[in-house]
Amino acid sequence: MTLALISEPHDTNTTALVVFVTLFGLVTVLGFVAVRWRQAKLDHLDEWGLGGRRFGTVITWFLLGGDLYTAYTFIAVPALVFGAGAIGFFALPYTIMVYPLAFIVMPRLWSVCRANGYVTPADFVLGRYASRQLALLVALTGILATMPYIALQLVGMQIVLGALGVEGDWPLIIAFVILAAYTYQSGLRAPALIAIVKDTLIYVTIIVAVIYIPSKIGGFGAMFDAAEKALPTRDTPGALIPAGANAQVAYATLAFGSALALFLYPHAITAVLSAKSAQTVRRNTALLPAYSFLLGLIALLGYMAIARGIDPSDPNFAVPDLFLNVFPSWFVGFAFAAIAIGALVPAAVMSIAAANLFTRSIYKAYLRPQASGAEEAQMAKIVSLLVKIGALVIIVTLPTKYAIELQLLGGVWIVQTLPAIVVGLYTRWLHRWALIAGWAVGMVLGTLMAASQDFAPTYPLELFGTTINAYTGVFALAANLVVTLVLTFVLRRAGARDAGDDTRAEDFDELAEDAVYPVRGAPAPVA
């Protein structure tokens, strides 16, 4: 099979498997029952695709946390720390920086989307710039960046199934068919409910791990000492502390660029828009750092694996093998279920987000402008199935390497929508054709740079006689912004007209009281 890249022989662990299957069964039931939760007619895209925009602070916290911290994160971040050391730790400053940025920008996006009935960022771009082309590009970028991300959730699930000694593709296919079925039926309500279970399992697993495992490896001091000894001996030598300008610039730009990209992903915006008020979004960005702390601890699992002498054939098995080594079977089942269920929530939200984008910006914009709310919801449900099947086909037929490379490119791509979406929240000065040109330059340049480095995340740019080794996405975004600004200036000087703007200044006021929003466009959700 093509899954060879991340397979490693493991004995079947019956106790762990029973616990795993039981927990998986529990969330399956939840997924289907979710349709009755805060029941409403799911024949409107606001209801199926945004849960009726009614989620309060607590549900939004679980949903956003469950959505942003994916199964692949739990596997890949400690795997990178295990294999390369400090550079893998960039995930921590990344998630620290992302919330202050989101605190400023996301409530504003929520407000304008709520006031105008926008379901996706592409809806906002269409309303703001009256450009179907720009909206289409934003939607396509979102779908393109999301597909490999869904595929990687399958990789996360595959790794824990492999570690449990489960062979073949069938368990994975069954799990995904179940996921597809309840997402189709319940929409965003399913992952919102399952996220509560997922996040609880993850918190318990990690808290137990960071209390229990250090006692087995001689404490945190011994752990860092072991890592400091082992990392320089890797094939590509790693380090406990990033030393030298190259490593440090890479570290900072990876963190910053990833932070800029995260809330542009359709699945992040979908979860934000499902909140019931701008206040809910603001409150959440102040509460979400709890997950950042958790992520930092998860990253340290990579060093714990080193200190414990774990020697997997593939670094992705570092954490699963560590758990198998130190925990009793029943807790291994619990922890692995946490990771696998951790794949379900993001995969569901991502497929819903991609489906919303397709339905609004391609189906309704180009194929069936007269589509009713019910038709939109039906189309989105079907597309959510197709998106998942696509991800499954990618994983079962192509080497995992491609999904990982595509996901890296996805980050470089999605950040190219920043000028249209984020800058667009503050000013209409940027011209739609300049935004399109900037987007194109960023996409092409970012893709070529990444390909030239064999899809390593950084690019060594020769500039003014020195080499700057930074995250490709940051370079591509810089080029995008320069082109957009210069062209806008030229177009404005040449007297180019704007096509129109549906939004009003007061739509953007994220500090306004929620009641003042006059809802236009889609019908208001029933309270």
Next chain:
Amino acid sequence: MKEHPSRWWYALLALPLVGLLYPPLYATRDPEIAGIPFFYWYQFAWVVVSAVLTLVVYLATRRR
């Protein structure tokens, strides 16, 4: 019409970026705390500090 809170409070949110975007500031092993290198505990500390800052800004810019 209630008074509109000032968005100047948002400037506080630049602090985590200042603290983290320049790694030479913290890419060292010492001073350690309980065997944890500075590089690691410094960043963990920023999780807490940035959460507190965001909470302060949230409370300061809330409509009362």
